[in-house]
Amino acid sequence: MAADNRTFNAWACTAKDKPLTKMQLELREWSEDCVELDVTHCGICGSDVHTMDSGWGPTEYPCVVGHEIVGVVKKTGKNVTNVKVGDRAGVGAQCSSCHKCQNCQEGNENLCMNGFVGTYNGRWETNDKTFGGYADRWRGDYRFVFKVPDNMSSAIASTFFCAGVTTYAPLKRTNVNSSSVVGVMGLGGLGHYAVKWAKAMGAKVVGMSHNDKKRDVALELGCDEYLNTSDKEAFGAYQRQMTHILCTGTSQDFDWMTYLKLITVNGHFINVSMPEWNFPEISPFVFFSSQVYISGSAIGSPAEIEDMLEFAASHKVEPWIQTYKMDDVVKAIEDFRAGKPRFRIVLEN
Ligand SMILES: NC(=O)c1ccc[n+]([C@@H]2O[C@H](COP(=O)([O-])OP(=O)(O)OC[C@H]3O[C@@H](n4cnc5c(N)ncnc54)[C@H](OP(=O)(O)O)[C@@H]3O)[C@@H](O)[C@H]2O)c1
Ligand SMILES: [Zn+2]
Ligand SMILES: [Zn+2]
Known part of the structure; x- marks a missing residue:
C-alpha cells in the first residue's frame, strides 16, 4: 500500500470559549x-455545542465536532461490504461499538455495553482520537457508514444521521400512529424532525415551544396545534390529551408534574434532550398519579438508521435546512447559539 496520507483539514475547537480554528490533524490509522x-x-x-463548551464534562481538545456527516467515498478497506468508491455515504453520532456484547448482538449497538465510540471526542480501538465532520475528510468503521439513497441530496441526507434517527427511533418504537x-x-x-415523523406516522401533533416566537412557523411545519409552555394557563386544555411527549429541549425550571399531567393513561414521556444540568427530583406522587412510561433514547442503531431512510423515502419526509459554507462555521455556530x-x-464544503 502507498504511504498512508493521514493529514486532513478541520475546523477544530481548541479550548472552551474559543472560536473554532482551521488546523491540520491526523486521521485514525488505516484498517x-x-x-x-x-x-x-x-x-x-x-451536542456539538455542548462538547465544544465542555458542557457534559471535560472535552479532549483539540476536538473536531460534527456528527451528521455526508461525503463521497474515496477509499475502502478489504472488509467493507456496504459502500464503494464514488458512492455518497453518511455517518452519525456513533462510529464504533464492540459488536460482541449482548446489546450489540441484539442489534442495539447504540447501547453497546463495552465500547460505544462517539464520532468525536472519543477514541478508536487504535487509541487514535475520533474526529467529526467539520472537516474535509473522515475515516472510520464501515459498520457505522450508510449509503445515501440516490434520490436524496447530500445536504438533506446529512441531518438524518443524528437529528433524524434520534427522533424517529423512539416514536417508531412506541408505536405512534393515527390514534x-x-x-x-x-x-x-x-x-422539527419529531414533528415531521409524527405527522408522517399519522398522529396529531402539538408543537411545544418556550415562547410564542415559533407559533407561525410551527404550524407551517405541520403542527396541528401550538402550546406556548411559558403560558401556564394554556396547559389547561391539554390535561390527559397527549399519548406521547417527546422532549428535545426544555428550561431548567422543568417540573415533572406539569408535563406528565398532559399524558394519557399508559402514555409515554420520552426524553432525548441532553442538557448540561440535571432534571429535578421526582416525587413519588408523580409516579402515583401518572401511570406514564418515562423513557429515554440514544440516537439509533444501524438497523434503525436503515429503517428510517426507507420510511423517509416512502413518506417523503424532509427536514428544513439552511446551508452555510464550511468556512463560515464560526458564524454558523453563533447563529445556532442564538x-x-x-x-x-x-x-x-
Ligand atoms: N438522545 C440523543 O441521542 C441525542 C441526539 C442528538 C442530540 N441530543 C440532544 O438533544 C438536545 C437538542 O438538540 P438540537 O440539535 O435539537 O438543539 P437545538 O436545535 O438547539 O434545539 C433545542 C431546542 O430546545 C429548546 N431550548 C433550548 N434551550 C432552552 C431553554 N433554556 N429554555 C427552554 N427551551 C430551550 C428550544 O426550543 P424552543 O425554542 O422551541 O422552546 C430549542 O430550539 C441537545 O441537548 C442535544 O445534545 C440528544
Ligand atoms: Zn457492544
Ligand atoms: Zn447529534
Whole structure:
C-alpha cells in the first residue's frame, strides 16, 4: 500500500470559549474495516455545542465536532461490504461499538455495553482520537457508514444521521400512529424532525415551544396545534390529551408534574434532550398519579438508521435546512447559539 496520507483539514475547537480554528490533524490509522470520505456536508447538532463548551464534562481538545456527516467515498478497506468508491455515504453520532456484547448482538449497538465510540471526542480501538465532520475528510468503521439513497441530496441526507434517527427511533418504537397525539417539546433541529415523523406516522401533533416566537412557523411545519409552555394557563386544555411527549429541549425550571399531567393513561414521556444540568427530583406522587412510561433514547442503531431512510423515502419526509459554507462555521455556530436555525444548519464544503 502507498504511504498512508493521514493529514486532513478541520475546523477544530481548541479550548472552551474559543472560536473554532482551521488546523491540520491526523486521521485514525488505516484498517481494512475503514471507509474514507471526502466530506461534502455536515449538520450542526446541539451536542456539538455542548462538547465544544465542555458542557457534559471535560472535552479532549483539540476536538473536531460534527456528527451528521455526508461525503463521497474515496477509499475502502478489504472488509467493507456496504459502500464503494464514488458512492455518497453518511455517518452519525456513533462510529464504533464492540459488536460482541449482548446489546450489540441484539442489534442495539447504540447501547453497546463495552465500547460505544462517539464520532468525536472519543477514541478508536487504535487509541487514535475520533474526529467529526467539520472537516474535509473522515475515516472510520464501515459498520457505522450508510449509503445515501440516490434520490436524496447530500445536504438533506446529512441531518438524518443524528437529528433524524434520534427522533424517529423512539416514536417508531412506541408505536405512534393515527390514534396518537404527540407533543413535541422544543422546536429545534431534533424537535422539527419529531414533528415531521409524527405527522408522517399519522398522529396529531402539538408543537411545544418556550415562547410564542415559533407559533407561525410551527404550524407551517405541520403542527396541528401550538402550546406556548411559558403560558401556564394554556396547559389547561391539554390535561390527559397527549399519548406521547417527546422532549428535545426544555428550561431548567422543568417540573415533572406539569408535563406528565398532559399524558394519557399508559402514555409515554420520552426524553432525548441532553442538557448540561440535571432534571429535578421526582416525587413519588408523580409516579402515583401518572401511570406514564418515562423513557429515554440514544440516537439509533444501524438497523434503525436503515429503517428510517426507507420510511423517509416512502413518506417523503424532509427536514428544513439552511446551508452555510464550511468556512463560515464560526458564524454558523453563533447563529445556532442564538436559536436562529429554521431548523437545521448544514455546513457545505
Ligand atoms: N438522545 C440523543 O441521542 C441525542 C441526539 C442528538 C442530540 N441530543 C440532544 O438533544 C438536545 C437538542 O438538540 P438540537 O440539535 O435539537 O438543539 P437545538 O436545535 O438547539 O434545539 C433545542 C431546542 O430546545 C429548546 N431550548 C433550548 N434551550 C432552552 C431553554 N433554556 N429554555 C427552554 N427551551 C430551550 C428550544 O426550543 P424552543 O425554542 O422551541 O422552546 C430549542 O430550539 C441537545 O441537548 C442535544 O445534545 C440528544
Ligand atoms: Zn447529534
Ligand atoms: Zn457492544
